[in-house]
Amino acid sequence: MSNSLAIYFATMTGNAESLAQRAHERAVNEGLDARVLKLSHVKPADLANETLALFIVSTWGDGEPPADACDFHYGLEKDSAPAVPGLRFAILGLGDKDYPDFNAFARKLDERLTALGGQRLQERAEADLDFEDTYADWENRVFPAVVAALRGAAVSPA
Numbered sequence: 001m002s003n004s005l006a007i008y009f010a011t012m013t014g015n016a017e018s019l020a021q022r023a024h025e026r027a028v029n030e031g032l033d034a035r036v037l038k039l040s041h042v043k044p045a046d047l048a049n050e051t052l053a054l055f056i057v058s059t060w061g062d063g064e065p066p067a068d069a070c071d072f073h074y075g076l077e078k079d080s081a082p083a084v085p086g087l088r089f090a091i092l093g094l095g096d097k098d099y100p101d102f103n104a105f106a107r108k109l110d111e112r113l114t115a116l117g118g119q120r121l122q123e124r125a126e127a128d129l130d131f132e133d134t135y136a137d138w139e140n141r142v143f144p145a146v147v148a149a150l151r152g153a154a155v156s157p158a
Contacts, residue, residue, distance in 0.1 A: 004052070005053070007035065007053070007054045023054055047118075054092070055106075059103050059104050073109070084117050088120070088149055091125070092126075096128065106124060
C-alpha cells in the first residue's frame with residue numbers, strides 16, 4: 001500500500017488537469033508526498049494499492065466520462081473490479097448545469113468507489129462552469145483531511 005497522495009484527473013478541456021496540478025502544489029506545500037496521474041494511464045486494479053486519493057474529473061456529453069477516462073470507468077464498473085477497502089478518497093466533479101446529467105461521471109465514480117469499499121474523506125463537490133470558488137472551498141476542506149489521514153488521525157466526512 002502506498003503512503004502518499006495520488007491525485008487523479010480526467011479532462012476534455014484541460015480544466016481538471018490544471019486543478020490537479022494546483023492540488024499537487026498544495027500537497028507539496030503541505031509537505032506531502034504526492035503525484036498526479038491521468039486516468040487514461042490507470043487501471044482499476046491500481047487503486048487496490050492506494051490508501052489516499054483525490055479525483056478531479058469532468059463529465060462530457062450525456063453524462064459520460066471524458067475520453068481519457070473511458071477505459072478506467074468501464075473497467076471499474078465491471079463485476080471483476082477490485083475491492084478497495086483501504087482507499088480513502090475525495091472527488092471534485094466539473095460539469096455544466098445546462099446538461100441534464102450534470103456531473104454524472106463524478107457521481108458514478110463516487111458511488112462505485114464506495115460500493116467497492118472505499119471511504120470518503122469528504123463529501124463529493126460538484127462545480128459548474130465557473131469552478132474557481134467551488135475548487136477553493138473543496139481544496140480547503142480536503143487538505144486538512146488528507147494531512148490528518150496521512151498522520152493516522154480519524155477524519156469524518158463533512
